[in-house]
Amino acid sequence: MTQLIECVPNFSEGNNMEIIKQITDKIQSVEGVKLIDVDAGKATNRTVVTFVGTPEEVCEAAFKAVKKAAELIDMSKHKGAHPRFGATDVLALVPVSGISMEETVVYAHKLAERIGRELHIPIYCYEFAAREDKRKNLASCRSGEYEGLAKKLADPEWEPDFGPAEYNTSVAKSGATAVSARNFLVAYNVNLNTTSTRRANAIAFDIREKGRIKREGGTLTGKKVLDKNGKPVYEPGLLKCVKGIGWFIEEYGIAQLSFNLTDTTVTSVHEVFDAACQRAQARGLRVTGSELVGVIPLKAMLDAGKYFLKKQQRSTGISDDEIIKIAVKSLGLDELNPFDPKKKIIEYIIAEHKPKLIDMNLKAFAEETASESPAPGGGSISAYMGTMGAALGTMVANLSAHKRGWDERWEEFSNWADKGKYYHDELLKLVDEDTNAFNAIMDAFGLPKTTEAEKKSRQKAVDDATKYAIEVPFKVMNLCYKSMEVMKAMTETGNPNSVSDASVGALAARAGVRGAYLNVKINAKNFSDQAFVDDILKKAKELDRAAESLEVEIMEIVDRKINA
Incomplete structure (x- = not known):
C-alpha cells in the first residue's frame, strides 16, 4: 500500500x-x-x-x-x-x-x-x-x-x-x-447571532476541554484560584479533545466559536454543534450555522448525517450523498459559503478518478456489455444483479420506516435498511472489480515469455490473477446470498404494498449467486492449485444450494401474501 x-x-x-x-x-x-x-x-x-x-x-x-x-x-x-x-x-x-x-x-x-x-x-x-x-x-x-x-x-x-x-x-x-x-484535526467554526466576542468566548470556554479559569465564589468577577505553584486552576469544559475560542469575523459581521477537534472519534462535529446550540441558548443567543475550515473525513460527515436522521426518526439506510446532504443542512455548513463535498471530504478529494463501469448511465452500461469487448461479462453482471436486488430490499425497508402509522417501528426498519445498504455498496464495488480481475488475467497472458525467468514470472502472474478471478465472484456469491436475508425480512414484516418489490430483489440476488457460481467454476478450471479449487468449489456449491432454498422460502411467503 x-x-x-x-x-x-x-x-x-x-x-x-x-x-x-x-x-x-x-x-x-x-x-x-x-x-x-x-x-x-x-x-x-x-x-x-x-x-x-x-x-x-x-x-x-x-x-x-x-x-x-x-x-x-x-x-x-x-x-x-x-x-x-x-x-x-x-x-x-x-x-x-x-x-x-x-x-x-x-x-x-x-x-x-x-x-x-x-x-x-x-x-x-x-x-x-x-x-x-x-x-x-x-x-x-x-x-x-x-x-x-x-x-x-x-x-x-x-x-x-x-x-x-x-x-x-x-x-x-x-x-x-x-x-x-498529529491525528486528523477538524477545524470547525460555529456561527452566532451576535457580534460580541466576549459572549462567544464564554460559550467556547463552556465547551472546550480546557474550560475556563476557576474563580472564588464561582462568579466571573471572583478572584482567580491558584495552585501551589501559583498557576491558575481551570474548571474543565463539557467536551474532550476540543480546543476553542470566540472571535468576531468582520467579513461576515458575526461572532464565531472557533474549535479544533483533535480526535473526532472522541468528540464528533455534531456533538460540538449540539453543545454550542445548548450553551448559546442558555446565554440568550442562537446558533445560525457553522463553517468547516479545510477538509473533513467522510466518516465524520456520515456520522453527523445519521445522527440527525435518527433525531428525526428517519431511516439511515440511504445513500451516502443523501446522508451528507442532511449533515450539511442540519449543521448549516452552507450558511456562509457553498459546501461542495467533493472539495471538502478528504476521501473524495484524493480518490483516483479512473473511468468506472458503475459511473456509466444505464444505457451506456448496457451498450458496453453488448459490445464485442469481453468485459464487462457475466461476473460483473452477476454483481450488478446482486446490487439491484439489495437496493430493492433496502428500498422496502426505507418505505416501511417512513410508513404512516408505523412510526414506532422506524428504528427496526432503519436497521434493515442499513444492512441492505451495506450489501448494495459492497456489491457495487465488485461490478468493476470483476472486470478488473478479468483484465488482470489478460495482462498476465500478455507478458513476455522468451527466457526461463520471464516464463516463471509470467506463470506466477497468471496464477495470481486467476486465483483472484475466482475469489471475486465467490465474494459476490456470499454477499448476494447474505443480502437475501433483508429481502426475506421485508416480505415477512415490511410494507405489504411493496412485497412484490422485495421478492424481485430476492430473485435478482438469487440470480447473482447462480451467475457468480458459474464464473467461479469456469475460472477454477484453469487454476493449478487443486486443493484450493476443491475447497472453494465445495463452499460455492453449498452457497448456491442455500440460496436456492432461501429463494423458495421467500417466494412461498410472497405467494401467500399476494393471494391472501
Whole structure:
C-alpha cells in the first residue's frame, strides 16, 4: 500500500491572495503532491492549506512553502484575530494511509530540523512530535504569540527544538513555526447571532476541554484560584479533545466559536454543534450555522448525517450523498459559503478518478456489455444483479420506516435498511472489480515469455490473477446470498404494498449467486492449485444450494401474501 500523509500548514496571510498563490505554487511544483484545499480568512489574516502525497514529496513541498512564506510575509507587520507567532505559524503532518504515527513523527522531526538548519527559523515540535510533555499542547508552544517571541527565545526552558535560539533580524521577520505529527484535526467554526466576542468566548470556554479559569465564589468577577505553584486552576469544559475560542469575523459581521477537534472519534462535529446550540441558548443567543475550515473525513460527515436522521426518526439506510446532504443542512455548513463535498471530504478529494463501469448511465452500461469487448461479462453482471436486488430490499425497508402509522417501528426498519445498504455498496464495488480481475488475467497472458525467468514470472502472474478471478465472484456469491436475508425480512414484516418489490430483489440476488457460481467454476478450471479449487468449489456449491432454498422460502411467503 502506498504511504500517504497529509500536510496542513497555516500561513499568516489571509488577504493578499497573490502571496498565497506564490506559496501554493511551490507546493504544486513537487510531483507526487496534490493540493486539496486553500482556506483564506480575512479577519484572521490567516490561510489554512491542505495537501497530500507520499511522505518524502510532502516534506519537500512543505519545506519549499515555508521558505517562500518566510520570504513574502513580514511578521513584524502582521495583525489578525487568530493566535500566531510565525509566517508559517503551524505545520502538521497527518498519517492518511499505509503509514503509522511513529513513522510520521520521524518525518516531522526531519522536516523540522531541515527548516531550522537551512532557513534559520526557530522550531517548536508539538503533539506526537513533542520532545517533552510541556510542549505537547500547541497553545503552550505558542504562548505569548509573536509579540512575546523575543522573551520566549531568551528563556532557557523554551529553547527551540531546532533553529536559532535568538531573536535576530531574520527571526523578527519570519517568527517561529510549530511543527507536529498529529491525528486528523477538524477545524470547525460555529456561527452566532451576535457580534460580541466576549459572549462567544464564554460559550467556547463552556465547551472546550480546557474550560475556563476557576474563580472564588464561582462568579466571573471572583478572584482567580491558584495552585501551589501559583498557576491558575481551570474548571474543565463539557467536551474532550476540543480546543476553542470566540472571535468576531468582520467579513461576515458575526461572532464565531472557533474549535479544533483533535480526535473526532472522541468528540464528533455534531456533538460540538449540539453543545454550542445548548450553551448559546442558555446565554440568550442562537446558533445560525457553522463553517468547516479545510477538509473533513467522510466518516465524520456520515456520522453527523445519521445522527440527525435518527433525531428525526428517519431511516439511515440511504445513500451516502443523501446522508451528507442532511449533515450539511442540519449543521448549516452552507450558511456562509457553498459546501461542495467533493472539495471538502478528504476521501473524495484524493480518490483516483479512473473511468468506472458503475459511473456509466444505464444505457451506456448496457451498450458496453453488448459490445464485442469481453468485459464487462457475466461476473460483473452477476454483481450488478446482486446490487439491484439489495437496493430493492433496502428500498422496502426505507418505505416501511417512513410508513404512516408505523412510526414506532422506524428504528427496526432503519436497521434493515442499513444492512441492505451495506450489501448494495459492497456489491457495487465488485461490478468493476470483476472486470478488473478479468483484465488482470489478460495482462498476465500478455507478458513476455522468451527466457526461463520471464516464463516463471509470467506463470506466477497468471496464477495470481486467476486465483483472484475466482475469489471475486465467490465474494459476490456470499454477499448476494447474505443480502437475501433483508429481502426475506421485508416480505415477512415490511410494507405489504411493496412485497412484490422485495421478492424481485430476492430473485435478482438469487440470480447473482447462480451467475457468480458459474464464473467461479469456469475460472477454477484453469487454476493449478487443486486443493484450493476443491475447497472453494465445495463452499460455492453449498452457497448456491442455500440460496436456492432461501429463494423458495421467500417466494412461498410472497405467494401467500399476494393471494391472501
